[in-house]
Amino acid sequence: MVVLFTFKIKEEHERQLREEFPDIAFRFAGKLDVDVLTEAEIIVTYGEDLSENEIEQAKNLKWVMVASAGLEKMPLRKLEERKILVTNVRGIHKTPMAESVLAHILSLKRSLPKIYEFQREGEWSKKLGSSELKGSTAIILGPGAIGSEIGRLLQAFGVFTIGCNRSGRLSEHMNEMISFEKLITRLPDADIIISVLPSTPETKGLLTAVHFDDMKDDAIFMNFGRGDLVDEQVLIDALDQQKIGHAVLDVFEKEPLTSDHPFYRMANVTVSPHVSSHSSEYIPRSLQVFTYNLRKWLNGEEDVQNKIDLKRGY
Incomplete structure (x- = not known):
């Protein structure tokens, strides 16, 4: 059996895999x-280098392990055809x-960007306008594993958490749950709106100008899921017209952002270059999932972890 890694991993991780699975040709x-x-x-793979053409060439291919959560760049239809x-x-x-989400929220609430600016300018000033996180309300779009962990941390700071997903079904560390259809009714109460939604036909363009009209004018909007959640011009207009207070963006419609993109010049935007998931533990954790599933695969077991529904895309 041949297993192809299309991205680099450390030699120690290569050695561990070869030692644990000596009969596999990595x-x-x-x-x-x-x-x-x-x-x-x-x-x-990370999921960005496979096209329909490569899937056609891979005559022996039976399993694609994606070391990422997003699948929007993958040829899901072709993979489904090939089963x-x-x-x-x-x-x-x-x-x-x-x-990362909590760090950005606390940074804004406790005026850290302004403090850093005063330091660079050699200015001693206490005119910061800081506020507290405690007692605020946060809507979390996509309260799955990531969203629930965000909810857990926010609740520890005294935040009322509202989870929002397609069904409105209960999720961990949410004080309240709503469906996408009910989102518009709760936006006026939210101090923070956080999206960690994947890119699916249901989530593309989910947020419109109407949603931003109903947000508080000092609300913090955070997108850590996928950039196609909202048309960027809609977001730019909402920020220019001060319909919301600030946007923290880790994902964008087209990446990387060009150097002349307006987001870079907007004082009420924080641009994060799609790095919120980066960590020294990323590859080790990915390999833990892979080796767990590989053992099941070799034993002929079908209940593998994180199996994707190719019709839904998640």
Whole structure:
């Protein structure tokens, strides 16, 4: 059996895999090696380098392990036609992403950007306008593994958490749950709106100008899911017209942002270059999910972790 890794991992991780699975021919190419592609039964990828053409060439392919949560750049229809198993690493992002979200919120609430600015300018000033997180209300779009962890941390700070998903079904660490249809009714009460939604047909363009009209004029909007949640011009207009107080953006419609993008010049926007999930523990956690599933795969077990419904895209 040939397993192709299309991204680099540390030598110690390569060695651990070879020692644990001595009968498997691992190919740590660090790219989509076309010479190995035709042999590979399993491909481990970040999900951005596989097209329909590569899937056609991979005659022996049976399983694609995606070391990411997002699948929007993958040829899901072709994979479904071939009946290829697709799994991802959903859940491993919850700690770094929740910490990133909380860090940005506390930074804004406690005026850290202004403090840093005063320091750079050599200015001693206490005119900060700081506020408290305690007693605020947060809506979390997508209260899955990541959203629930964000909710847990926010609740520890005394925040009332409202989870919002397609069904409105109860999720952990949410004081209240609503469906997408009910979102508009709760936006006027929210001090913070956080999205960690994936990109699916249901979530593309989910937020419109009407939603921003109903937000508080000092609300913090945070997008840590996918950039196609809202048309960027809609968001720019809402910020220009001061319909909301601030936006923290880790994802964008097109990445990377060009150097002349207006977000860079807007005082009420924080641009984060899609790094909220980055951590020294990312690859080790990904490999834990992979090795767990690989053992099941080798034993012929079908109840693998994080199996993707290719019709739904998650």
